[in-house]
Amino acid sequence: MEKIVIIFTGGTISMKIDPKLKAAVPHLSGKDILETIPQIKDLTEIETIQFGNFPSPHLTAELLVNLRRKIENVIKNPQVKGIVITHGTDTLEETAYFLDLTINSQKPIILTGAMKNSSEIGYDGPSNLIASVITAFSENAKNRGVLVVFNNEIHSAREVIKTHTSSIDTFKSLETGPIGVVDNNKVYFYRKSEIREYIPVDHLEPKVSLIKVAFGMDDKIIRFLADNGEKGIVIEGTGRGNVPPKLAEGIEYAISKEVIVVLVSRCPMGRVDASYGYKGGGKHLESLGVIFGGNLSGQKARVKLMAALAYSNNYNDIKKLFEEERT
Numbered sequence: 001m002e003k004i005v006i007i008f009t010g011g012t013i014s015m016k017i018d019p020k021l022k023a024a025v026p027h028l029s030g031k032d033i034l035e036t037i038p039q040i041k042d043l044t045e046i047e048t049i050q051f052g053n054f055p056s057p058h059l060t061a062e063l064l065v066n067l068r069r070k071i072e073n074v075i076k077n078p079q080v081k082g083i084v085i086t087h088g089t090d091t092l093e094e095t096a097y098f099l100d101l102t103i104n105s106q107k108p109i110i111l112t113g114a115m116k117n118s119s120e121i122g123y124d125g126p127s128n129l130i131a132s133v134i135t136a137f138s139e140n141a142k143n144r145g146v147l148v149v150f151n152n153e154i155h156s157a158r159e160v161i162k163t164h165t166s167s168i169d170t171f172k173s174l175e176t177g178p179i180g181v182v183d184n185n186k187v188y189f190y191r192k193s194e195i196r197e198y199i200p201v202d203h204l205e206p207k208v209s210l211i212k213v214a215f216g217m218d219d220k221i222i223r224f225l226a227d228n229g230e231k232g233i234v235i236e237g238t239g240r241g242n243v244p245p246k247l248a249e250g251i252e253y254a255i256s257k258e259v260i261v262v263l264v265s266r267c268p269m270g271r272v273d274a275s276y277g278y279k280g281g282g283k284h285l286e287s288l289g290v291i292f293g294g295n296l297s298g299q300k301a302r303v304k305l306m307a308a309l310a311y312s313n314n315y316n317d318i319k320k321l322f323e324e325e326r327t
């Protein structure tokens with residue numbers, strides 16, 4: 001009999017309010033959550049795996065790699081039709097993109113979570129979980145890469161970001177919109193996500209940092225990172241992909257120390273480009289050997305650079321992975 005495996009990793013979906021702290025803390029196991037939604041068993045056979053109960057800011061490269069390994073093992077079973085992973089929403093898009101880049105399977109892999117914890121009125125964990133199981137069971141969800149199902153929208157892992165700190169309607173694919181919806185327990189896909197990539201790695205390079213740029217910033221942070229063994233740095237530049245002149249000097253220094261530097265924009269939409277020729281402009285950064293990260297967010301470019309550095313230490317290989325993204 002076909003089944004859906006739900007892997008519980010933690011996040012708000014597994015939290016309740018601690019009466020002393022008056023703040024949300026991990027509490028519920030996967031089994032506890034499923035007991036509140038017995039109707040889920042009417043949809044299909046469900047197997048549960050408790051991977052952990054982590055707030056998502058506590059996750060590490062090592063834990064993500066372990067999660068990926070677990071998924072690879074589970075997905076081999078011909079009875080497993082799809083996998084749903086519950087996850088904290090804060091870093092959900094990073095885990096989703098990591099799994100999307102590094103798992104080569106046609107079976108649906110869905111991430112979901114909750115914005116309201118189980119002590120709050122309007123706890124959205126159960127509805128997100130049911131919508132995710134329904135999507136994972138859908139024939140149409142096959143071969144679409146890793147998906148995020150939240151608030152009845154279906155998003156591709158590469159496109160989606162958390163846009164709101166507290167709204168249940170937080171996950172958005174700002175440039176492209178969702179790829180489908182779950183409506184009245186039925187799954188409707190509107191399009192395919194065109195960019196599908198696979199980086200064959202079983203680990204991540206953890207020494208990769210992300211620097212967000214603001215006016216007047218200097219080169220202190222980047223020089224510190226370059227001097228302390230960082231292998232890769234993602235720069236979330238301003239606008240089209242530009243940085244202050246002093247920071248450009250730091251970037252030149254980091255590249256001289258063989259650190260791979262990838263440039264994206266702090267704007268939530270649009271691609272970076274070598275449009276500006278002044279010191280610190282994209283054209284100047286390109287001439288220094290900075291790799292352009294297209295329209296990826298800083299946090300997703302970091303995940304990709306961690307995977308790219310696990311795949312190769314060669315600058316040209318990594319440049320190709322970013323600048324010739326497969327479509």
Ligand code: ASP
Pocket residue numbers: 010011012013054055056057087088089090091113114115
């Ligand atoms: N801080 C929580 C986490 O990411 C937020 C959530 O799950 O919504 O674990």
